[in-house]
Every structure is written in structure tokens, then in C-alpha cells.
Amino acid sequence: MKEYRVCIIGGGIIGTSIAFHLAKLGERRVAVFERSYISSGATGRCGGGIRQQWSARMNVRLAMRSVKLFERFEKDAGFDIEYRQGGYLLMAFTEEEAERFERNVKMQREEGLDVEILSPKMVKERYPFINTENLILATFCQTDGHANPHLANFGYAFAARRLGVDIYTHAEVKDIIVQNGSVMGIESSIGSFKCDVVVNAAGAWSKEVGKMAGIDIPTTSYRHQIFVTESLRDFFPFMAISFDGNFYIRQTKHGQMIMGQGDPNEKPGVNRNVTYEFLKSMSEKMTKIFPFLENVRILRQWAGCYNMSPDAQPIVGCSKKVNGFCYAAGFSGHGFMLAPAVGEALAELIIKGSTEHVDISFLDIDRFEKGEVEIEGNVV
Ligand SMILES: Cc1cc2nc3c(=O)[nH]c(=O)nc-3n(C[C@H](O)[C@H](O)[C@H](O)COP(=O)(O)OP(=O)(O)OC[C@H]3O[C@@H](n4cnc5c(N)ncnc54)[C@H](O)[C@@H]3O)c2cc1C
Structure with a gap:
């Protein structure tokens, strides 16, 4: 039976980032099992936004570290991921949200993040193509930005493979073998494998994999749900988002506008079908705030899943109940941007027993039993 030190379940951005960082630390006895193709899950369906402006301090720290790693992604992984630090504009349309933003900016600045607070007039002067009616205030961080999630996922996977990691696609993990409280290996659609550590990076299926x-x-x-329009000239370098307004929008390298919103009536479960209602409500809202979209044609819509945790912060660590079982799940709409820092931190924890760059002990699953949760509010 083939043997690895670490078997990772899930070939999304999280699984491949962990694999890459393990290999970078010198551990090459690593395999990634992906039941479909690389980037087939939420990663390949996401908006690609990378922002450090969060309400929870932990998310700010992880995102700030991730930005440092995104800045060197091309050098480290040898892959151009269309990374652009065009900034992120957070728009508040209610007094309550504006006050929250001001409190968040205070904390973000304490963490060393350079964030501006902009009046509607300042937003209009900078971005005359935005309708600022009803805007109360906005915040802006220039080092935020976006990248192409497919390229980042493939970038990590190819770089990990070059360093000696085995990547199995169309290989579904069916069971995790645990004996006397320790991980012994996995059973998969391509056979059984021995290992000391299993990492649950299964995204929307993290609960099912945990049960194994x-x-x-x-x-x-x-x-x-999310959609993309035909291409426009390159004029929208930043990403804009509103939580109360429930939208995000950005322009891709090739000019298309990508945008999405959440649906408060969405039922739990993995559902990747699309609806006409989404297209209609999204287009009606977005053409009011971004009038230039009015006659722009929508090319394609699709859907993916947020894997929500109870506090909208990720769940990352290694189990105290089952030796060798680690998890990186519950990314709640921000797993793409947090993947570099989380991959690095979990790899450090597995290899060295402690983290070097960002202390992730707060993200351990135990926080829910202890009741030490802090709900992240900056989520669409
Ligand atoms: C519409 C949308 C927009 C988003 N926008 C953003 C954004 O702008 N910025 C951002 O940071 N985040 C965004 N997100 C969230 C982000 O996409 C996710 O948090 C992130 O991609 C999670 O990565 P992952 O690797 O955990 O999951 P995934 O990419 O879903 O990967 C998990 C993989 O595990 C595999 N798998 C599951 N079970 C098994 C098994 N038993 N055996 C083998 N393989 C298995 C799946 O096939 C899947 O490929 C968005 C998400 C959506 C849906």
C-alpha cells in the first residue's frame, strides 16, 4: 500500500495551498485527492476578491499575511495569476453600517493597515461613474485587490507537483481510517493509502469529510450566484462591495465585469443551479449604483457554495480528539483570499507543531465549545 505523511482531501485553493506550503517546508510525502478536477469547487466559481478590510481582527491578520504572499506568488509558484492591487472600496448606505466601518477602520489601522475613509463627494471625484446617491461613506485600501482564482488554484497545484507532491484528480476519498484515536490512512476510489495526517480541505463537503x-x-x-458581462475597456481597477447593499463587483483582466450577491432566503445544502430571479434582481440593483452597466450584456452566470462557519471565520487546526486529523474549512466567502496565509500556517503547524507567521490558535474548532466566537460582519 502506498504511504504518505500527509493526505489532503480537496484540490481547491485551500488544499493546494497547504500542499505547496508543506512541500516548501521540505515535506514532499504529500498527496492531494480531488474527486473532480482542480478548481472545480468554490474556488473556480468565486469572485477573486482579495481584501484586508474585515471586522474581525483575526481575518485582518490572515488577509494581511495573504497579501504579502500574493505579492510574491509569481516568484514563489512561478505562475502569473492576474494579481492586481487596485484597491477595494467598501460602501456604506446606512448610518449604522457607516459607524461600523469607522470602528473597523480604527482596528484595521491598529493592525498596521493603510485604510482611507472617503465621503460620498470624494468617491464621486475619484470614480465619477458610480452613482453615490444614498451613500453615507466608503472606506478604501489600495493594497487590496483581486486575482484570477483558477490560475491561483492551478498555480499552487503545479508548484506543489514540481516540488514532489502527488496530485490525484477524479479520486474521491470515501473514508478515513482511524485506529485507537489516530489517523492511519484513507480509502479512496483509486485505492487505499497509509498516512499519519489527513487534512480536511473539502470546502462545501467539509462536514461529510469530518464525519469520516x-x-x-x-x-x-x-x-x-454570480455573473459576468461582456468586456469593457479597462477602467475599473478596484473591487467595490457593500454588505447592507448586498453586492460586490470587479473587472477582470480581459475587461468583463463580474458581480454577485447573497440571498438571505437561500436554503442550506450544496446547490449549484442558477436562477433567473438572481439575474433580474442583481441587474436591477447594479444598474442603479453603476449606471454604465445599463446596456452591457451578461455573458454567463454560475453558482458555487459558501461553506459557512457559525462565526464566518475559518475553522483551522488539528484535532485534539483524533490524532493526525487536521481541518481547514468554513471559509464563509473569503477562502480564496485567505488561502495563502492559512496554507502556510497549517503547514507550519503540521511540520513544526507551531506557527511562525500568523498565530491561528483562535481558529481552532474548540472555540465553539468554549463559546469564544466573534462574528465577522463584513460578508456578502
Ligand atoms: C460565488 C462565490 C463568490 C466568492 N467570492 C470570493 C471572493 O471574492 N474572495 C474570496 O476570498 N472568496 C470568495 N468566495 C469563497 C471562496 O470561493 C471559497 O472560500 C474558497 O474557494 C474555498 O476553497 P476550498 O479549497 O476550501 O474549497 P473548494 O474550492 O470548494 O475545494 C474543495 C474541493 O474538495 C473536493 N472534495 C470534496 N469532498 C471530497 C472527497 N470526499 N474526496 C475528494 N475531494 C473532495 C471538491 O470536489 C472541491 O474541489 C466565493 C465563493 C462563491 C461561491
Whole structure:
């Protein structure tokens, strides 16, 4: 039977980032099992936004570290991922949200993040193509930005493979073998493998994979829809988002506008079908705030899943109940941008027993039992 030190379940951005960082630390006895193709899950369906402006301090720290790693992605992984630090504009349309933004900016600045607070007039002067009616204030961070999620996922996978990691696609993990409280290996559609450590990086399926090891991962998946328009000239370098307004929008390298929103009535479960209602409500809202979209044609719509945790912060660590069972799940709409820092931190934890760059002990699953949760509010 083939043997690895670490078997990673899930070939999304999280699984491949962990694999890459393990290999970078010198551990090459690593395999990634992906039941479909690389980037087939939420990663390949996401908006690609990378922002450090969060309401929870932990998310700010992880995102700030991720930005440092995105800045060197091309050098480290040898892959151009269309990374652009065009900034992120957070728009508040209610007094309550504006006050929250001001409190968040205070904390973000304490963490060393350079964030501006902009009045509607300042937003209009900078971005005359935005309708600022009803805008109360906005915040802007120039080092935020976006990248192409497919390229980042493939970038990590190819770089990990070059360093000696085995990547199995169309290989579904069916069970995790646990004996006397320790991980012994996995059973998969391509055979059985021995290993000391299993990492649950299964995204929307993290709960099911947790059950294989007898661990309850408290995540729930919800559909999120998104669409892309035909190409426009390059004029929109930043990403804009509003939480109360429930939208995000950015322009890709090739000029298309990508945008999405959440649906408060969405039922839990993995559902990747699309609806006409989404197209209609999204277009009506977005053409009011971004009038230049009025006659722009929509090319394609799709859906993916947010794997929500109870506090909208990721669940990352290694189990104290089953030796060798680690998890990186519950990314709740921000797993793409947090993947570099989380991959690095979990790899450090597995290899060295402690983290070097960002202390992720707060993200351990135990926080829910201890009641030490802090709900992240900056989520669409
Ligand atoms: C519409 C939308 C927009 C988003 N926008 C953003 C954004 O702008 N910025 C951002 O940071 N995040 C965004 N997100 C969230 C982000 O996409 C996710 O948090 C991130 O991609 C999670 O990565 P992952 O690797 O955990 O999951 P995934 O990419 O879903 O990968 C998990 C993989 O595990 C595989 N798998 C599951 N079970 C098994 C098994 N038993 N055996 C083998 N393989 C298995 C699946 O096939 C899947 O490929 C968005 C998400 C959606 C849906």
C-alpha cells in the first residue's frame, strides 16, 4: 500500500495551498485527492476578491499575511495569476453600517493597515461613474485587490507537483481510517493509502469529510450566484462591495465585469443551479449604483457554495480528539483570499507543531465549545 505523511482531501485553493506550503517546508510525502478536477469547487466559481478590510481582527491578520504572499506568488509558484492591487472600496448606505466601518477602520489601522475613509463627494471625484446617491461613506485600501482564482488554484497545484507532491484528480476519498484515536490512512476510489495526517480541505463537503473521522465540523453550505458581462475597456481597477447593499463587483483582466450577491432566503445544502430571479434582481440593483452597466450584456452566470462557519471565520487546526486529523474549512466567502496565509500556517503547524507567521490558535474548532466566537460582519 502506498504511504504518505500527509493526505489532503480537496484540490481547491485551500488544499493546494497547504500542499505547496508543506512541500516548501521540505515535506514532499504529500498527496492531494480531488474527486473532480482542480478548481472545480468554490474556488473556480468565486469572485477573486482579495481584501484586508474585515471586522474581525483575526481575518485582518490572515488577509494581511495573504497579501504579502500574493505579492510574491509569481516568484514563489512561478505562475502569473492576474494579481492586481487596485484597491477595494467598501460602501456604506446606512448610518449604522457607516459607524461600523469607522470602528473597523480604527482596528484595521491598529493592525498596521493603510485604510482611507472617503465621503460620498470624494468617491464621486475619484470614480465619477458610480452613482453615490444614498451613500453615507466608503472606506478604501489600495493594497487590496483581486486575482484570477483558477490560475491561483492551478498555480499552487503545479508548484506543489514540481516540488514532489502527488496530485490525484477524479479520486474521491470515501473514508478515513482511524485506529485507537489516530489517523492511519484513507480509502479512496483509486485505492487505499497509509498516512499519519489527513487534512480536511473539502470546502462545501467539509462536514461529510469530518464525519469520516468522527469529528463534527460545524459548517453549513449555501449557494451563491454570480455573473459576468461582456468586456469593457479597462477602467475599473478596484473591487467595490457593500454588505447592507448586498453586492460586490470587479473587472477582470480581459475587461468583463463580474458581480454577485447573497440571498438571505437561500436554503442550506450544496446547490449549484442558477436562477433567473438572481439575474433580474442583481441587474436591477447594479444598474442603479453603476449606471454604465445599463446596456452591457451578461455573458454567463454560475453558482458555487459558501461553506459557512457559525462565526464566518475559518475553522483551522488539528484535532485534539483524533490524532493526525487536521481541518481547514468554513471559509464563509473569503477562502480564496485567505488561502495563502492559512496554507502556510497549517503547514507550519503540521511540520513544526507551531506557527511562525500568523498565530491561528483562535481558529481552532474548540472555540465553539468554549463559546469564544466573534462574528465577522463584513460578508456578502
Ligand atoms: C460565488 C462565490 C463568490 C466568492 N467570492 C470570493 C471572493 O471574492 N474572495 C474570496 O476570498 N472568496 C470568495 N468566495 C469563497 C471562496 O470561493 C471559497 O472560500 C474558497 O474557494 C474555498 O476553497 P476550498 O479549497 O476550501 O474549497 P473548494 O474550492 O470548494 O475545494 C474543495 C474541493 O474538495 C473536493 N472534495 C470534496 N469532498 C471530497 C472527497 N470526499 N474526496 C475528494 N475531494 C473532495 C471538491 O470536489 C472541491 O474541489 C466565493 C465563493 C462563491 C461561491
